[in-house]
Amino acid sequence: MRRAAVGLLLALLATSVAAPAEAHRLKAFASVDGTTINGSAYFPGMGMARGVAVEVLAPDGSILATTTTDDEGRFTVTIRRRIDHRIVVDGGDGHRAEYLVRAEEMPQSLAGLPELSADVVAATTASAAPSPPPAAAVAPGATTIGPELEQAIDHAVARHIGPLREQLDAFEDAIRFRDILGGLGWIVGLTGIACYFIARKDQRG
């Protein structure tokens, strides 16, 4: 029995290491490119989540947009205001994932104040933006860079960095061998502790 059980365990371990993926865990990722949010929903290591519902929420909880992922698990949402967008992906079967797109990533040409009603889009003058944090690095040259050039740079940077960020995000969630070993170690340890208590009870009784 013991040999068989250990065999079973090793077989499971081998298969799990051969395909170190998470099944049921849904993940969402999104990045900003200009005035759109490009996002995706996926099961880490196991492919994209197709046709799942996507909700975009404002910080106050109101719904900004709803959509569903396409056949490649991707979705796009248009940004209207420069506020934090909380992306909630819901598979309907208990799968759920969230991703926060921060206002700092969005173009400063968008109106940000939550007090403004949703249809106040305008404010194309860059100077109207209340906070300039992401542009701070290029601040000295900012006066000479036109809004179009700035947009083009934003777009190019987003295009190059987007996949990298997505990869990084997925990497962070990958299950590694040490996680598996760590968990098994805990189980061995807990069993040992239980042994101790049972032995002590037996000694007394």
Next chain:
Amino acid sequence: MAHLVDGVLSMPVLAAGAVVAAAAVGYGLRRIGAERLPYVGLMSAAFFVASLVHIPVGPSNVHLILNGLLGVVLGWAAVPAIFTGLLLQAMFFGYGGITVLGVNTLIMGLPAVACWYLFARPMRDGEPFVWGAAAGAGAIVMTCGGVALALALSGREFLPAAQLVCVAHLPVVAVEAMLTGTIAAFLRQVKPEVLSLSLPMLRRAPADA
């Protein structure tokens, strides 16, 4: 799927799940004797690792649960074993979550216990492969029902959720039926006393033997 995540269920469902699960884990712990403890640890480890074995199904994909096997071997002790596995899966893999731990324990633990009541005795006395397979398949079906029920109690529609979860888990049902049946047959042959360690209603006269 089988592991519900944080933020899906409503507060009352989570709270009730936690309370009932605590009671079930406590009851299960009291049923663990010295001779059964190694099996509890071993089965808990198997459960912990089984969640990493994936079966791709269409757009989604699912993983083994093994709660039928845990049930027929451990009986009520399967509940603490599953609880431990779930806790570690939540911590190490990010499966499920801490607030839904109670509900998940019940969703996977109660089917295990049900399988024990239903199949442990016939498995010892009858054809082990058939009853083992029934336990493996039955536990998954019950777990899917539990998932759908938990979602329904949190204000979602029962039938669509149940359909979604059950259809996705059909391959798991098949795989676990084969696996549990094979292991049961093997245990009966090699180490039959394991299957008798925790038979339900042992004190009752063996009228059906």
